[in-house]
Amino acid sequence: MDFQEYEGIFRKYKDIFQKYEDFFNREKYPKFSLESYLPMDEEVCVCLIGKHYKDCCKKKLDEAIKFRKENFKLVEEELNQLYFQKDSKLISHKIEEKSVNKKSISYCSAHEVFGDCNHDDSIVHSHTLSRGNVLNNLSSGNKVIRFNDHKVPDVETLEKEISKFYSEVPIRKASVTVSFCEKHDEELFADIEKDGNTDYSGTSIQNIEYSLKAITFDIYYRIMNIFYMAELISENKYATCNSDGSQSEYFRNYHNSVKTLFRLHPLMLKMLNELKQLKKQEVESELETIYFELPVDRINLSLSEVIEFEDIFCYVNVINSKKPYIIVSYYKDRKRIISIDKLKQQYESCNDKNKQLFYLWNFIKELLINAINIYFNKTAFNKLSDAAKVYLYIVHREGIADIPFEWQDIHDAEIMGILYETSS
Ligand SMILES: [Zn+2]
Ligand SMILES: [Zn+2]
Incomplete structure (x- = not known):
């Protein structure tokens, strides 16, 4: 061919x-x-x-x-x-x-609810990770690291050629889709993208x-x-x-x-409708949000992803907006998500910073397994040993079910050490 x-x-x-x-x-x-x-x-x-x-x-x-x-x-x-x-x-x-x-594949997601799009030709490349709060704050030298989604070969091959399983991408090319017209790409994200906001x-x-x-x-x-x-x-x-x-x-x-x-x-239409009303200050949002402010200066990964917890779609964002946050939102039609409520409670009632970070780690691992739209800081990533990179890749592609606990503990400690960053 x-x-x-x-x-x-x-x-x-x-x-x-x-x-x-x-x-x-x-x-x-x-x-x-x-x-x-x-x-x-x-x-x-x-x-x-x-x-x-x-x-x-x-x-x-x-x-x-x-x-x-x-x-x-x-x-x-x-x-x-x-x-x-x-x-x-x-x-x-x-x-x-x-x-x-x-x-x-290009369309404006806001077409049905907001209408009045720019002409078709102006459907732009938009970042599904916010450019300022997420990409700029995550990058070093304007580059970030992402997983290459190959099939997992045997561990030996993975160890020998681990660099092939990650790539370095310039932030202008990171997390790009063609899903908004120029006008709506600007208007709709004004509260998280515009300077000062x-x-x-x-x-x-x-x-x-x-x-x-x-x-x-x-x-x-x-x-x-x-x-x-x-x-x-x-x-x-x-x-x-x-x-x-x-x-x-x-x-x-x-x-x-x-x-x-x-x-x-x-659900996207519901979100757009609420956003439209909110911009006119007419409604309360039905979106339930739970966020974790991390007790570190920075988290060296970012993501924006739909992940299901307890059969409910959650919109998860990991950002560095002055402080680092993990933000989880969802529409609770019938019920709240118990595991996340529990985690939040445990997290808030704990005064020990290290314990807090440890509690969050299992949740972050869950994100590592499920996320596609996920990026790492380059400098931090380069500090990882090859063994930890291999482990991280396997976790991402196949989950943790087949990985012995001792192995997990050793590598988790190393990865946590570079992902949670404190200047002191
Ligand atoms: Zn056919
Ligand atoms: Zn549009």
Whole structure:
């Protein structure tokens, strides 16, 4: 395949996904059986070109399952070629490049609620981490560190080549999406971005603005992921099955991505509506916010992310706004999040600074496991031993379930030491 001329899926659905109304139209995405997770025959095909599944990829995929069972070795070789290419040739990389840099996935998130957007052409690259409070305050030499989301190889390879699993990015390229027009990107985040407004004081309006950063990132990322799935099926017809012909996680993951996208969309609208009213001082926000002011000068990581706790979507931000804060917001439709309330209580009733930081650490580890939109200070990160970097990567990619406690304790202490920074 000639990757130089890669237009991939973006050429195919240029007419189908053009504007906000397209990206947030449930009818443009496939539907799946809730028992088997197989795509429904009379709904849009997983390749997203708009035809019904049964008239599009179904036959090809069914045949691929049969072929894979009978030609095990041949298929594995083909797949290895596809998955072990240089970064720049991986489908995920190409999709990100096209979506963000070339703006193939672009819309203004405020379109439906605020309206009156700048003309389409002015959809800008926006930072889903606030530029001042988060990125500038986190960076050293205008650079930050992020995880490279490769599959985790064996630990030996990871140890030998650990530098490949992190990259250094200039802050102008960190955490970028194309999800606001220029006007709304400026207007909507005035209370956390504008000079003089950058101190965090826990106002409703600030909490909503930070939450909006988190949810708009997550939604953009999910749409990108769905497009990745659509492209994967075009390049690798074996993606839907395991080597023995059984069903892989593909359809299930696809189903979950679409489902989550359309669970998050109304929450984003609710947030935008509240923000609109709040700017006119007309309402109380229903958003529940719990924040932790850290007893250190700085925290050497930042993130803005939607993470589920106790089946409720939470909008989590870690920032350095003069003081460092962890801010967790959510809409409590039915209930409060007990584990976070407990943590807050424990945290507030404790006078020992080190104990406080220790309590928070388990929560931060939870964030490390779940976050995608997460960045580290470069100078601090470079102080970590290679062993700690390996550990951090495994925690991020696979969680802590398989890591022995002693190993966790040793590395946690080292990582805490560099993430929590005090000048004295
Ligand atoms: Zn298709
Ligand atoms: Zn707009």
